[in-house]
Amino acid sequence: MRHKGERGGGGGGLRELVGAIKDKASQTRATFQPPSPYQLPLLRSTTHSPTAPPSLRHLSYLLTLSNSSRSSASSLVSSLMDRLRHTRSSPVALKCLFSFHFFLRHGPFILLDQLSFLPLLGGRNYLNLSSFRDSTSPLSWDLSAWVRWYASYLERAVSSCRALGHHFLNSSSESTPSPLNDESKVSSFANHDLLLEIESLAGLIEETSRILESCLDNPIVQAVKEYVMDDCTRVIRAVSIRINEFGERIELLSFADSVELVCSLRRLEACGGRVEEMLDGEGSSRVWDSIRVLRGKVGGGGEGDGESRNGGWSESARFDVGRRLPRLSDSVLFPSGRWL
Structure with missing residues (x-):
């Protein structure tokens, strides 16, 4: 043909x-x-x-x-x-x-x-x-x-790459940190920096999910798609590490931080089905499950959880701002809840 x-x-x-x-x-x-x-x-x-x-x-x-x-x-x-x-x-x-x-x-x-x-x-x-x-x-x-x-x-x-470091997508063994080292580095970040990173990753996942379906048998397009899919695997790994970290510091998030986080989580969720389809479900489904669980814990859970809602936010989240504000000693010395 x-x-x-x-x-x-x-x-x-x-x-x-x-x-x-x-x-x-x-x-x-x-x-x-x-x-x-x-x-x-x-x-x-x-x-x-x-x-x-x-x-x-x-x-x-x-x-x-x-x-x-x-x-x-x-x-x-x-x-x-x-x-x-x-x-x-x-x-x-x-x-x-x-x-x-x-x-x-x-x-x-x-x-x-x-x-x-x-x-x-x-x-x-x-x-x-x-x-x-x-x-x-x-x-x-x-x-x-x-x-x-x-x-x-x-x-x-x-x-x-500007948000996460020049090495983020670089595949050379000298400049790519191991997952363990990356987790240790992420645990030291302030909430503000971690939110900026998750927002940037959500934008990259969104753009990846818009990949075209035409000319997939063309050799140039095949080379492009192979590189983009390899990037996507790295991005999902980075998202997973940051989702786990946010799970450790839920009690340290201010209400404003919670709002920003849920916005990024919703963006990621919206792309989950398309990304899993592109990757043929290669170990990515667990990440989307973690995103849904975290969103429910932070305050943007789904319907039927028994809480009254206004604009997608529960009343318990709205009136529990004081508990969500980090203590000065915690936020300065230990941004991650895993160290408390």
């Missing part, structure tokens, strides 16, 4: 031929007049072919080039963003975004720092691709939708 992106007889083949000629011309120019050492491997990893996945070999080589200094990491990110900014090809844009994701997952700290860009410093956000369209073929049109969603997802991922 022919893919719908190949409709129209020889048109698809002609477009692929034109794309291959463009790739060859760009690589030839970069060979004889290299503007930077990153240009040629970057061109080879982000070709116009709609059926060729990004070249992990060339992306790994780019990582070795950028590992020497902050300036080299900055040059690599600038080259990648220039490639993304100037292309009108959805396969090229999707491969550029995958390259960004690859660097976020495998890059050294100096590169991760450069990827946490730039709008905060007044720079331009090149991942704002909500208006990206490539109408040259039905397949390019479908891949354009993936470009728009993937750029939005990566913005969320970068935001979560």
Whole structure:
């Protein structure tokens, strides 16, 4: 069966031929007049072919080039963003975004720092691709939708990395903490910081749940989905650790903190079914059960628990604010209830 992106007889083949000629011309120019050492491997990893996945070999080589200094990491990110900014090809844009994701997952700290860009410093956000369209073929049109969603997802991922630390999605054994060490670190956080983290994780889970269902047999899309699903497993593990920690410190939550927490828990619950479906229930159902239990304990339980409600909050929660306010000695020295 022919893919719908190949409709129209020889048109698809002609477009692929034109794309291959463009790739060859760009690589030839970069060979004889290299503007930077990153240009040629970057061109080879982000070709116009709609059926060729990004070249992990060339992306790994780019990582070795950028590992020497902050300036080299900055040059690599600038080259990648220039490639993304100037292309009108959805396969090229999707491969550029995958390259960004690859660097976020495998890059050294100096590169991760450069990827946490730039709008905060007044720079331009090149991942704002909500208006990206490539109408040259039905397949390019479908891949354009993936470009728009993937750029939005990566913005969320970068935001979560800023909230939880650059190492959060990084898969290198040197920078990824063990679950035990991560639990010990989380137990020392103040409630405010922990709430910011759970809110950021809820946003990333929400964006993950919006993943598209088109073109799943396309090799580029397959590579993208594999990376996103691996991220999702890490995010669920991080959510689980923080849900357990909140379970230990329920008595230390102020009423305002409880409201914020329940809002994040509701967002996570709303995505639970979709995420379990995407992961085929790979150990994630226990996390959603924990989220429901915690929400009921904090004050946003379901119907039929015997308490009168106003706007989703129980009267016992509303009038028990004094008990929920942390004592000064507890909140300063021991944010986690596990140490009391």
